[in-house]
Amino acid sequence: MYNKKMHHLGSVRSVIRELFEFGKKRAQEVGADKVYDFSLGNPNVPAPDCVNEAIKDLVTNMDSCALHGYTSAQGDFNVRKAIADYINERFGRKLNADSIYMTVGAAASLCITLRALNEGNDEFVTVAPFFPEYTVFTEATGGTLKVVPIKQDDFQVDLVEFEKAINARTKGVILNSPNNPSGVVYTEDTIKGLTAILDNKSKEYGHPIYLISDEPYRELVYGDVKVPYLMNYYDNTIVCYSYSKSLSLPGERIGYIALSDKLQEERDIYAAVCGAGRALGYVCAPSLMQRVVEKCLRATPDIEQYRKNRDLIYDTLCSYGYTCIHPDGAFYLFVKALEDDANKFCDRAKQLGLLIVPGDTFGAPGYCRISYCVSYDMIKRSLPAFKELIESYK
């Protein structure tokens, strides 16, 4: 016998994966040039040069047993120190090596953090639209995820609804900015409003409510838009960072958890993070990749390519008459479906070769997500299909 819940999770493919698989099959039937796959958030911009240079240098010059051997469970000390120093320099914090726990990406950072905080059946809150795996990760710890509905006008946070969602059982809030799937960056005003509520509610209930900042897209912002660093607004912040998108390394699985230097019971929370990492088997993140990110702390991929893609697809779809949320970051465009049921709309798009994801998966029915981390050429070729799609509704 086996665990039914795990069996279910392993048997149902996510809508996104389903679409991706459909796209591969369809390309064989009608030709790859007639399938416009906007389903996955897989970076198409190569990792910056320093990544390959660091790998070559490490493989050539570092002792092989040390390079490929176990590091400390929480990650190599020098790597953690370098990351802490970089955060301090960039955001004016006072972190040290023991504020950092190396992980296999943001997914693991979130699972470890939730496991470390949840005392049993605690509640966590997030804001729609949101990354659907938050539900899976939270429920795997025995907790529940409460979702604040979307703020239709600008996709920031509806602070009235947010305040209503917090109660005595709330252990933490998961926030993701730049946001997957909307591409929106939460403004400083939003963050100040939200953290003021958390401060008041923590006092009212007599326990901290932790702010978990899920940051795989932190470096992917366009123009002079700033992404507020949440530790600088709220003491009880835990950052779940990943290099999957910022260095275009999603398959290499590397990221970290950073605890604020002002976190209440910081040493105990760090011990709980180490314990959760141990209980989940998430110890000693890939040693080579730890060293690579240490050498590439200041690097970012060529986000100019993403910006060009964003401008092309956003401007063109708006000119055709689509309602699109303006994305300041990440590589997603969130578009209003042309009928109430976004699933039906996406099915009609599919007939034209356009693979886009219904927003229901992200807690935003009536919308759909377009991942524009694809070639500029594919976006250009897809535009007549988007035009045909909107015209079919007229």
Ligand code: PLP
């Ligand atoms: N959080 C968000 C919002 C994401 O979009 C993703 C991946 O797409 C993750 C977490 C997981 O990222 P990682 O590949 O670092 O585990």
